[in-house]
Amino acid sequence: MFGPDPDNKEPMQGFPQVGYLKNFIKNENIIVGDYTYYDDPDGPENFEKNVLYHFPFIGDKLIIGKFCAIAKNVTFIMNGANHKTTGFSTYPFQIFANGWETAMPKEGELPYKGDTEIGHDVWIGYDVTIMPGVKIGHGAIIASKAVVTKDVSAYSIVAGNPAKAIKKRFEQVVINELIDIAWWEWPAEKITNNLKAIVECDLSALQNIK
Known part of the structure; x- marks a missing residue:
């Protein structure tokens, strides 16, 4: 699911x-x-x-x-x-x-x-x-x-x-990155596959997601 x-x-x-x-x-x-x-x-x-x-x-x-x-x-x-x-x-x-x-x-x-x-x-x-x-x-x-x-x-x-x-x-540099990543615009499948990074503040993982 x-x-x-x-x-x-x-x-x-x-x-x-x-x-x-x-x-x-x-x-x-x-x-x-x-x-x-x-x-x-x-x-x-x-x-x-x-x-x-x-x-x-x-x-x-x-x-x-x-x-x-x-x-x-x-x-x-x-x-x-x-x-x-x-x-x-x-x-x-x-x-x-x-x-x-x-x-x-x-x-x-x-x-x-x-x-x-x-x-x-x-x-x-x-x-x-x-x-x-x-x-x-x-x-x-x-x-x-x-x-x-x-x-x-x-x-x-x-x-x-x-x-x-x-x-x-968060620090402003992190905030800027999160706004740029905009995970909330991802399709549901992509969000589901990357929930761990989202809820555990793994910024580097989110940055490397294609």
Whole structure:
């Protein structure tokens, strides 16, 4: 066998709280890579409830790479949560109409941070909140209950509110090599044949793989 089937909703037979997330996504503006899983005792089908203020007319995307591990209650705040801040009031009068639609913000007046992007092989702990437009690099670890307001570099560990870098998982030269190798893009058979090198940090072995 050359690894599990990424199209299987329940890759751990008899343990339905873990599911390969891409198979549960209905929103076309949420894109999830193979083997990324969501672990929720209430069921992985509930993931989209945690993607808040994601209005289709705004058009921002949540993009999550391959081989990510996402714990229960990870919340993504999208750009629809933003209010105009340049007036005397931040109240969104326009959404209630009945004469208040005249207060509709002009193009560019609402803060817009772009797509939220999670790299490959990212571990996001329980009850993390990720703010609009944040970019999280490959191999990062986001500690439980962190509130991520800024971009996270590859293979960093961040924690706290607001989240701050605790340390790099590896030296920068190793990080650069891992990004260049990009094992997460390999076919399943190649990953299976080289799992030992991946999980035991055998960089020289990974570098010599054809």
